[in-house]
Amino acid sequence: MGASGSDRGIVYSLVARGPVVLCDCSLVQGNSALVALSLLEKWQKNPENLASYVSDRHVFHVLTEDGLTYLCVASEDVSKRVAFAFLADVKDGFSRAHAPAARAAVAYELNTAFEPELRQRMTRFNSDPASADILTRIHGDVSELRDVMVDSIDKILDRGERLDVLVERTDGLASQAFAFKREARTAHRTFYWANVRLRVFVAIACLLGLYILVALICSPTFHCH
Incomplete structure (x- = not known):
């Protein structure tokens, strides 16, 4: 995706309310944020609780709950269990501390408050993915995620529509x-x-x-x- 430096692991994440990004964090340079914004706009038309989209050598994983969307971009070697465990961890931390403010916050208003936590969580999951995988198995949040791969995200963004056959219906x-x-x-x-x-x-x-x-x-x- 045009990234520089190490683009393995979880490289980008965000929390959004609808198409409004409340906070985000990127560990590499690239166009992840732009692609994520486009995906968020299409996502609102027919959201799922959980979904994954392939784009080049990366996968966009999305979790939606209580009107908020949690998204991360990870390299293909990151398992879905780890990716969704990360998103569940972000959701827990964000909802505890910022759920009331998130209802009316403008774009990137919560970056100062939550971006350091996003970065810390990304670093933790990247440094020890095996433990994160075990943690989510025990926690049971995403223990039954299917191993069905999805098609290219470009088809969704280019056509401006959501194709059910591309959605991993694990929600x-x-x-x-x-x-x-x-x-x-x-x-x-x-x-x-x-x-x-x-x-x-x-x-x-x-x-x-x-x-x-x-x-x-x-x-x-x-x-x-």
Whole structure:
């Protein structure tokens, strides 16, 4: 993408509200910011929660939540798990400290406040991607990301449209599958213990009924006449 210096790892990242970039950080020179701006404009027409786009030797990874878009540009050797773990980390840090201000901030207004944190996070994930990969596996944010590659970002930017076949539709699949499994396990446990309680109740009721029947025939002390 016309970058100079080391262009491996996560080289650019931003936080935006719609097409308005609130803050960004670049570790290399190049046109990542310009391409990202163009992508943001197209992204607003049909946003996904998670998506990846290929451009030259880099991949644009995008995460959207609560009206904010978190984007990073990474070299192709950076796994999607690491890229989306980075975006989740940025989201957590930004939303905790700047969510209220982000609602009305103008372009790049939060650069002074958050750019150093973006740079620190990029450096951390680039210096130890293996640990970042393990961290996201444990955290479970993006544990089920598919390994489907997407087509060139140029087709989206040139045509001015969003093609579904180019979008990695992982936005709801992982979370929905996890939630379904969790709810299924919870429901199974609930029904299991409800069944156990019902069986115990029926057994006690039968024993009590038998006792009453015997008491009526004989006496409460079981001395039959």
